Amino acid sequence: MAFDLIGLIAVGMEFLGWLLWPLLALVLADLGLVAYLLSRRRPLAVGAAVRIVVPVGIVVAIAVAAALPAWTGSSFGQLTSLLDYLAIVGGGLGVGVVTGLLLYPPIQLLRAR
Amino acid sequence: MKKFTLPHEDTGPDFGRRRFLQGSAAAAVLAGSAGAALHAPPARAQSTSARIVIVGAGAAGVSLATRLDRALDGARITIVDPREDHYYQPGLTLVATGAWERDRVVDRNARYLPRNVDWVREAVAEYDPESNRVRTDRGNWLEYDFLLVATGLQLDFRAIEGLDPDRVGENGLGCVYDTPDRAAATAQAIAAFVDTGGRGLFIQPPGGIKCAGAPFKVAMLTEHRLRQGGSRERAELLFATPHPSTGSIFSQPDMNDFLKVHLPEDRGFSMEWEHQLVALDHSARTAIFATPEGEREVEYDFIHAVPPMSAPAELLDSELADHDGDFPGWMAVDRHTLRHPRYSNVFGVGDVVGTPIGKTAASVKAQVPVAVDNLLAVMREAEPTAAYGGYTSCPLITEFGRGILVEFDYSLQMTPSFDFIDPYREQWVPWLMKDRMLHAAYKAMLRGRI
Numbered sequence: 001m002a003f004d005l006i007g008l009i010a011v012g013m014e015f016l017g018w019l020l021w022p023l024l025a026l027v028l029a030d031l032g033l034v035a036y037l038l039s040r041r042r043p044l045a046v047g048a049a050v051r052i053v054v055p056v057g058i059v060v061a062i063a064v065a066a067a068l069p070a071w072t073g074s075s076f077g078q079l080t081s082l083l084d085y086l087a088i089v090g091g092g093l094g095v096g097v098v099t100g101l102l103l104y105p106p107i108q109l110l111r112a113r
Numbered sequence: 114m115k116k117f118t119l120p121h122e123d124t125g126p127d128f129g130r131r132r133f134l135q136g137s138a139a140a141a142v143l144a145g146s147a148g149a150a151l152h153a154p155p156a157r158a159q160s161t162s163a164r165i166v167i168v169g170a171g172a173a174g175v176s177l178a179t180r181l182d183r184a185l186d187g188a189r190i191t192i193v194d195p196r197e198d199h200y201y202q203p204g205l206t207l208v209a210t211g212a213w214e215r216d217r218v219v220d221r222n223a224r225y226l227p228r229n230v231d232w233v234r235e236a237v238a239e240y241d242p243e244s245n246r247v248r249t250d251r252g253n254w255l256e257y258d259f260l261l262v263a264t265g266l267q268l269d270f271r272a273i274e275g276l277d278p279d280r281v282g283e284n285g286l287g288c289v290y291d292t293p294d295r296a297a298a299t300a301q302a303i304a305a306f307v308d309t310g311g312r313g314l315f316i317q318p319p320g321g322i323k324c325a326g327a328p329f330k331v332a333m334l335t336e337h338r339l340r341q342g343g344s345r346e347r348a349e350l351l352f353a354t355p356h357p358s359t360g361s362i363f364s365q366p367d368m369n370d371f372l373k374v375h376l377p378e379d380r381g382f383s384m385e386w387e388h389q390l391v392a393l394d395h396s397a398r399t400a401i402f403a404t405p406e407g408e409r410e411v412e413y414d415f416i417h418a419v420p421p422m423s424a425p426a427e428l429l430d431s432e433l434a435d436h437d438g439d440f441p442g443w444m445a446v447d448r449h450t451l452r453h454p455r456y457s458n459v460f461g462v463g464d465v466v467g468t469p470i471g472k473t474a475a476s477v478k479a480q481v482p483v484a485v486d487n488l489l490a491v492m493r494e495a496e497p498t499a500a501y502g503g504y505t506s507c508p509l510i511t512e513f514g515r516g517i518l519v520e521f522d523y524s525l526q527m528t529p530s531f532d533f534i535d536p537y538r539e540q541w542v543p544w545l546m547k548d549r550m551l552h553a554a555y556k557a558m559l560r561g562r563i
Contacts, residue, residue, distance in 0.1 A: 003530070003563060010562030015553035072548045073212055074514030074541060083533060084541040 026102060033105035037112065045111040052107050053100045061096025065089060158186040159489055166247060166257035168237045170194035170222045172202070172474050172559065173263035173463030176481040179561035182227040184489060191231040191255060193247070197222060199559075200293055201552055203474050206327050208296040209289040210334040211304060212513060212548070215297040225559040237264070240431035242456045259458045259488060262444055264428060266323060266464040266472070270420045274392035274401075285398055285415040289327050290422075299331075302415060307338045310347025311414025314400055315382070316390050317354040317362060318419045320442065323464045323472040325364065326507035326519070329372060331417050336380050337512045345381075351411070352376055353388040353402060364470050365521045367537065368509065375511075385411075390418065424465045433459065440467025448523070449500040451484045457491065460484045468503065469523060475506035478558050504528065508547040516543035 003011070013020055037044065065088050069075050079085060165181060167174050170192050178192050204218040226232055235249035246256045268290055270278050281288045282298025285306060289296055306313060315332035322328075332352055339345040354362050363369040376382040385402070388409070392401040393416070400416055402409045423442040428434055433453060435445035445454055446461040448468045453459040462484045464472045471480070480501050487497030503523030510516040517539055520528050527536045534542060557563045 007557065007563035010557040010560070011550070011554045014556040014560075015550065017553075068545075069514065069541065072514065072541075072545050074544060074548075078512065078514030078544070079541045080515065081535070081538060081540045081542075083535075087542050087545065 030102055030105045033109055037105065037108055040112075042112065044108060046108070048111040049104055049108040052111075053104045056103060057096040057100030060099040061092040063092075064095040065092025068092065158184060159492065160186045161188050161492055163258040163492060164189045164256060165191070165259045165261065165488075166255055167192040167261045167263060168194070168247065169262070169264040169463070169465075170196060170199070170226070170232070171263065171265045171463065172555070173265075173477045173481060174261075175199070175222060175225050175559045176477060176561060177261050177263060177462060177485065178230045179225065179227055179559065180481060180485045181488070182229050183561060184485060189231070190229065191233055191257075192226065193233045193235060193237055193249065193255065194222070195234045195236050195250075197234075199225070201555060203324065203547075203551060203555065205289050205293065205296040206324070206330045206334070206510065207548070208293055209287065209299040209303070209331060210338065210513075211300040212334075215293045217552075218293050218296075225556075238427055240428060240433050242432050242453075242459055245458070257458075259492070260456075260460070261484065261488070262428065262433065262459065262461045262465055263463045264425050264465045266422045267425045268420045268422055272421045273390055273418065275395055276393050276418055276420060277395065280395055284395055285413060286393075286395060287331070287415065287417045288419065289331050289417065290323070290419060299417070303335050303338060306335070306348070306415035307342040307344055309414060310339070310344045312349045312351065312412065314411060314413040314416040315350070315352045316400075316417060316419045317352070317356075318421045319355040319389055320421050320423075321440075321472060322419065322422045324507070325472070326509050328417065328419050329363070329376070330510045332376070332382065333380060333511050334513065335415075335417070336382070341513075350380070350382045351385050352382045353385040353390065353400075353411075355387065355389040358384070358386045365519060365525055365527070367527065368517075368519050371517075371537075393418065422464075424467075428465065432456075433461075435467045438467065439469075443467030448503070449483075450487050450497045451480060451501055452487060452491075452497055460488055468501075470503055470521075470525075471501075471505045473505050473507060474555055474558075475520070476504060478554075478563065479504040481558070481561075506530075508543045508551065510544060510547055511539050514541055514544050515539045516547060518543040518546065 016023060068088050068091050165188055167177050174192055178190060181190055199220040199222045201218040201220060204213055207213040208215055208218055235251050237247045238250045239248040246254050248254050270276050278291060278295060280286055281295040282302050285302055287299035287302045289299060313335060315328060317328045336350060339348050356362050361369045363372055377384050387405050388402040390400055391403045398413050400411045400413055424444050428444055433444050435441055435443050438445055444461040444465045444467060446452060446466045447454060451460050451462060462480045463477050483499040483501040486499035490497045506520040508516045509519050518534050518536055520530060522528050529536050554563060
């Protein structure tokens with residue numbers, strides 16, 4: 001049974017459920033912050049912000065990967081295949097990267113003052 | 114050309130800034146486009162003034178309503194069902210085994226039905242396809258040009274003497290089918306059994322049933338609960354099936370072979386072949402089976418009873434039933450086009466139809482677009498050419514945290530949607546899908562998005 005792109009987006013939206021709208025608001029706020037930062041035409045403290053955001057993203061990724069089996073009422077003992085471990089790593093990486101991206105603009109704002 | 118600067122260089126962000134703004138704009142446009150695509154009607158909705166009646170507001174009925182509402186311009190679409198609540202039935206197994214709370218599978222039909230669809234909160238009591246009309250239980254006649262039957266099926270508890278659905282949860286009686294309340298009551302009965310141990314009986318009924326994997330799932334998850342609770346050694350588990358040991362307990366041959374070995378050898382079930390449950394003595398906790406050697410009484414401490422199933426009685430009493438075909442007890446349809454063989458303006462979708470396999474929500478997902486496309490073709494006076502290939506799917510949950518994603522079609526060959534998920538292996542990923550992903554896919558299906 002094939003899923004097309006729109007179908008996958010629809011499933012993703014349903015998966016997020018009530019979280020979708022706060023998440024969208026957060027993304028829009030982040031984009032607003034980025035626009036504000038860039039419009040100031042002052043040097044950005046990219047390095048300083050990245051040095052904060054990357055470790056946070058890594059910690060979140062590890063925490064999410066560690067919590068994923070328990071989140072499904074399961075445990076690491078139930079993982080049986082390479083695919084299972086890839087799913088855990090992929091899930092952690094995905095959430096870690098998204099966290100880093102969302103965190104970057106406010107950190108950048110704080111560091112660039 | 115100016116090079117994008119990295120962290121501590123901080124020399125001015127012109128190129129990076131422009132690129133970032135371009136990227137942000139592109140992302141915003143992409144997100145907007147996706148949202149618009151999800152909410153826009155098809156490029157050219159088909160104009161009609163036809164009266165379409167959909168009977169049933171379960172998974173199939175609601176999905177049909179949302180798709181037709183988007184595909185047609187000017188149609189008068191009516192859905193007939195008194196139920197306000199919408200049950201996510203694929204989740205009942207998890208409620209019945211204590212993995213999910215009852216409320217997780219209860220939703221509202223009003224959240225999904227389009228505003229343009231007229232919702233008659235009554236039940237259909239009579240089908241009159243000769244006159245293109247149905248009568249509701251309040252005596253109202255609804256006339257149609259096209260009829261879509263999506264009632265689901267009925268559980269025939271009365272076929273087993275002494276099996277009272279109101280007593281599910283009491284005295285060691287469980288039943289995963291039916292309502293979320295009864296699934297939750299089953300979870301309590303299983304929890305009590307895990308505490309006490311004793312003899313557990315797991316029933317497979319004869320004939321077609323919805324979610325044919327559920328009797329196996331409840332059996333295996335109960336066995337896992339016993340192991341988790343440290344009481345496996347105090348329990349004797351029996352799996353009773355009306356089929357002979359040489360027959361099939363599961364439609365898909367590879368899974369059939371797997372289960373016939375896995376249940377007795379890996380999970381310690383005693384397989385009671387050619388045992389058909391015919392009666393229960395609820396107070397005495399005794400089950401009576403019809404076997405080739407005559408009746409056999411078996412005492413139990415817990416029983417997971419599954420009643421026979423069929424199309425609803427009012428449909429069986431009508432000309433829409435399969436009176437002389439391959440699937441008596443179900444609605445007659447062409448197994449590919451889902452169109453009634455005698456009434457060309459009538460289609461059937463979901464559990465109610467007589468097809469070799471396919472009484473799952475996954476089947477509904479495959480059937481609804483076919484029925485809609487063929488209905489649109491018939492409305493244009495064209496031949497219905499869309500074909501349902503028998504797709505069905507069962508995430509066969511073997512333990513809390515493990516399962517096998519089984520997908521197949523009329524050929525009975527495995528038809529995996531995702532090549533990277535091995536359909537012959539117990540893994541955590543199918544459990545992840547069952548526990549966290551498939552409900553989202555189900556809701557998207559109700560909205561007609563997949």
